[in-house]
Amino acid sequence: MIALLRRDLLLATRAGGGFGLGLVFFLIVVVLVPFGVGPETAILSRIAPGILWVAALLAALLSLDRIFALDHEDGSLSLLATAPIPLEAVAVVKAAAHWLTTGVPLAIAAPVLGVLLHLDPSAFGLVVVTLLLGTPALSVIGTFGAALTVGIRRGGLLLSLIVLPLYVPTLIFGAEAVRRGVDGQDPATPLLMLGGITAGAVALLPFATAAVLRMNLR
Amino acid sequence: MTIMSMWEYANPKRFMGWTGPVLPWVFGGAAVCLTVGLIWGFFFTPDEARQGSTVKIIYLHVPAALMAINAWIMMLVASLIWLVRRHHVSALAAKAAAPVGVAMTLIALATGAIWGQPMWGTYWAWDPRLTSFLILFLFYLGYMALWAAIDDPDTAADLTSVLCMVGSVFALMSRYAVNFWNQGLHQGASLSLDKEKNVADVFYQPLLFAIAGFVLLFFALVLLRTRTEIRTRRLRALIRREGQ
Numbered sequence: 001m002i003a004l005l006r007r008d009l010l011l012a013t014r015a016g017g018g019f020g021l022g023l024v025f026f027l028i029v030v031v032l033v034p035f036g037v038g039p040e041t042a043i044l045s046r047i048a049p050g051i052l053w054v055a056a057l058l059a060a061l062l063s064l065d066r067i068f069a070l071d072h073e074d075g076s077l078s079l080l081a082t083a084p085i086p087l088e089a090v091a092v093v094k095a096a097a098h099w100l101t102t103g104v105p106l107a108i109a110a111p112v113l114g115v116l117l118h119l120d121p122s123a124f125g126l127v128v129v130t131l132l133l134g135t136p137a138l139s140v141i142g143t144f145g146a147a148l149t150v151g152i153r154r155g156g157l158l159l160s161l162i163v164l165p166l167y168v169p170t171l172i173f174g175a176e177a178v179r180r181g182v183d184g185q186d187p188a189t190p191l192l193m194l195g196g197i198t199a200g201a202v203a204l205l206p207f208a209t210a211a212v213l214r215m216n217l218r
Numbered sequence: 219m220t221i222m223s224m225w226e227y228a229n230p231k232r233f234m235g236w237t238g239p240v241l242p243w244v245f246g247g248a249a250v251c252l253t254v255g256l257i258w259g260f261f262f263t264p265d266e267a268r269q270g271s272t273v274k275i276i277y278l279h280v281p282a283a284l285m286a287i288n289a290w291i292m293m294l295v296a297s298l299i300w301l302v303r304r305h306h307v308s309a310l311a312a313k314a315a316a317p318v319g320v321a322m323t324l325i326a327l328a329t330g331a332i333w334g335q336p337m338w339g340t341y342w343a344w345d346p347r348l349t350s351f352l353i354l355f356l357f358y359l360g361y362m363a364l365w366a367a368i369d370d371p372d373t374a375a376d377l378t379s380v381l382c383m384v385g386s387v388f389a390l391m392s393r394y395a396v397n398f399w400n401q402g403l404h405q406g407a408s409l410s411l412d413k414e415k416n417v418a419d420v421f422y423q424p425l426l427f428a429i430a431g432f433v434l435l436f437f438a439l440v441l442l443r444t445r446t447e448i449r450t451r452r453l454r455a456l457i458r459r460e461g462q
Contacts (some may be wrong), residue, residue, distance in 0.1 A: 144384065148377055152367045162381065163358040166388045167355055169395040176399060193398070199393065208384050215376040 001085055001093055006165070008097035012066075022059040022102050023109055027056040030113045041118045048117035049127065049178035055113075056106045056131055057167055058191075063102055064142040065159050067094050068150040077150070091209035095143040095202075103135025119182075122142050126181040130194060136173040137198040140205045141166045147212040158165060170197055228305040230448050237441050244441065248434035255427030263420050275333045277425060281432035283326035286354065287434065289319030293361075294386050297379035307444065309375035310451070312382065313365055318436055320358040328352055348398045348456030353392045357385050371451065 013019045033051050037043060071077040080090050110131055111124040119127070145163035149155035178189035259277035296312035299305055330348065331341040342348065364381055368374035 148364065148381060149367070151373070155367065158363050158367050161363050165353055165356040165360055165392075166385070169388065169391040172392075172395040172399045189389050190398070193395070205384070208380055212377060215373055215380075218374070 001089055004080070004085075004093045005097055008094065009100060011070075011132070012063075012097065012101040019101050019105075022063050024107055025062055025104050026055050026059040026109060027113060029058060030116060033117070045118040045120060045182075048114060048119035048183045049123065049182060050175045051117060052110050052114060052119070052127055053130075053134075053171055053175040053178070056110065056135070057171055059106055060098075060102050060135060060138045060142060061163065061184065063098065063158055064146050064163065065149070065156045067098055067143055067146040069146070069155075072216075078217060081213065083086045087210035087213055088206045091143055091147070091206040091213070092202075095139045095206070095209075098143060099136050099139035103131070103139055107131035107135060123178055123182045126178050126187060130174045130177045130191065133191065133198055134170050134194050135202040137170045137194075138167060140198075140201045140209075141170075144205050144209045144212065147216065150213070151216045170194065173197065225303065225305065228307045230307055233307045233446060234448060238444055239262050239383045241438065241441055241445075244434055244438040248431050248438050251427050251431030251434060253431075255424050255429075255431050259421070259424035259428060263424060269337060272333060273421070274338050275329050275426040276421065277328040279326060279333060280425060281429045282322045282329065283351070284429060285432050286323040286326050286351065287318055288433075289315050289322060290354065290358070290382075290386070290389070292440075293319065293382055297382040300375055301379050306375075306451075307448070309371075309379070310447040311440060311444045312378070313375075314447055315436075315440050316358055316362045316365070318439045318443070320355065320362065321353045322432075322436070323351060323358060327355065344400055346393075346400055349400070350389075350393045353396070354389060357389050361385065 030051060033047075033055075034044060037047070044139060068077060071080065081087055083090075107128050110127045111119075114124055114127055142163055145159050145166070148162060149159045152158060173190045173194040177187040180187040180190065260274050263274070265273070270311075293312045293315050296308045296315070300309040300312065308365045314363055333386055334343070335341050361378060364378050365374055368377060442443070
């Protein structure tokens with residue numbers, strides 16, 4: 001399992017792995033928003049939590065189709081399926097690798113981009129915390145979507161159509177927690193909900209992912 | 219003689235056998251119920267005190283909304299039956315129900331917008347109920363797109379069944395997340411067992427007819443589409459055999 005994780009992390013960070021692309025995409029989306037809505041500080045700081053969350057979600061979406069597609073093409077996915085570790089573990093490792101290469105960098109970069117959006121400085125910590133707490137759910141859900149569409153040629157668009165509705169609860173609680181923090185309310189409830197979604201998704205979805213992979217590899 | 223189990227009816231041949239004669243009756247029942255319900259509702263009920271005649275769109279809005287959710291639940295049950303017992307008719311019924319469900323969702327959203335304009339002064343509000351329906355609509359689209367994208371029918375049935383199950387959980391979570399996220403304009407349930415909050419009897423009775431009509435119409439359309447799917451499947455098998 002560790003070997004698989006190391007292999008995936010190496011593949012993602014080497015040239016052509018798309019490791020930096022997600023971050024750059026995140027940056028570009030955030031930079032585009034002020035061009036769209038105007039440069040007023042009040043408006044930007046009001047919508048900053050939501051923009052950061054939506055942009056992070058889109059950036060996480062960008063690298064999803066790489067999770068299984070390349071392994072499927074060169075046949076290593078079939079090898080993994082016959083490997084001594086269960087396919088559920090493969091699903092967990094793949095999601096973990098995606099999270100380490102996408103979710104964590106996004107969470108660390110978010111406060112920097114928050115400065116661009118005039119995000120209230122007191123909410124910086126909350127942005128990082130909610131993203132760290134919520135992006136594992138995004139990775140696990142995304143891995144499930146990637147497994148669903150692995151056998152489909154040019155499945156990228158379909159993947160986003162399937163995965164984005166599944167992201168709704170995570171997005172709502174994540175952005176709501178930051179918003180409450182900015183407004184000076186107690187963010188504990190949405191934070192707990194967000195943690196609950198992540199815990200539930202991490203615990204249960206790998207089984208669905210593995211089941212779907214078996215169907216696709218039959 | 220052995221006792222016939224209900225699953226016997228799910229055999230494609232038997233399914234074609236019993237649905238053929240039943241189908242016109244279901245369509246007829248839907249037509250009668252809809253005619254009675256809608257004409258009674260539109261022309262023979264009084265205008266509501268505050269809403270005037272706009273209230274009459276309820277006879278389309280409420281049944282469509284009801285069926286939009288029930289269609290998804292039916293798809294979920296059919297998907298489970300497919301995964302557990304591998305009855306092909308059940309997978310095809312789930313596939314057949316999705317476009318009908320999406321149409322019901324669209325009717326509910328459109329009539330809601332038309333009703334909302336005079337009542338709330340806006341076609342759309344990010345109200346929990348409206349938002350949940352929009353999300354349900356997106357789930358339907360994803361489900362149908364996945365069916366359309368996969369060539370092998372059994373794999374497609376397997377994958378869409380899992381998506382339907384996972385999607386149901388997330389749709390339910392979205393429903394509660396959305397409640398948490400915004401307070402609504404929409405009134406509570408119009409039809410619940412808690413009679414106190416229900417709509418008045420004059421509106422209630424024709425509404426029941428309209429709902430029965432929508433339910434029958436839904437079943438008729440799903441049966442018809444399932445029959446079409448079975449015939450398509452047979453035709454494909456025939457063509458493949460000819461080609462060899």
